[in-house]
Amino acid sequence: QVRLVESGGGFVQAGGSLRLPCAASGRTFSSYSMAWFPQAPGSERDFVSAISWSGGNALYAASVKDRFAISRDNAKNMVYLQMNSLKPEDTAVYYCAVRTRSMVIIPTSPTSYDYWGRGTQVTVSS
Numbered sequence: 001q002v003r004l005v006e007s008g009g010g011f012v013q014a015g016g017s018l019r020l021p022c023a024a025s026g027r028t029f030s031s032y033s034m035a036w037f038p039q040a041p042g043s044e045r046d047f048v049s050a051i052s053w054s055g056g057n058a059l060y061a062a063s064v065k066d067r068f069a070i071s072r073d074n075a076k077n078m079v080y081l082q083m084n085s086l087k088p089e090d091t092a093v094y095y096c097a098v099r100t101r102s103m104v105i106i107p108t109s110p111t112s113y114d115y116w117g118r119g120t121q122v123t124v125s126s
Contacts, residue, residue, distance in 0.1 A: 013125050036094055096117040
């Protein structure tokens, strides 16, 4: 059974940093794209970042480019989201997701991902 568990969320002041780990289990994830999607209250899940199976390619939403960095450690079945220069508008529940079907490009739509964690809350105060 595939399981994703996010952690690392919390309360931080604007300009601060957080690192969100996502632990994957249930199968070997080294062949799959993984991604992070924040969801603010009353909003749909939005794409923020994704990474290819090898870690060699990464995508970012324009709003977080140069502030966030995604990485993965396939030996540990972990993916990370380093968030720097946080802004109040980054406040959301952050979900980790994995796509277990093959795809040439790294998808950015939530509907392209097959398994999800329960999320971790990130709150950024002004």
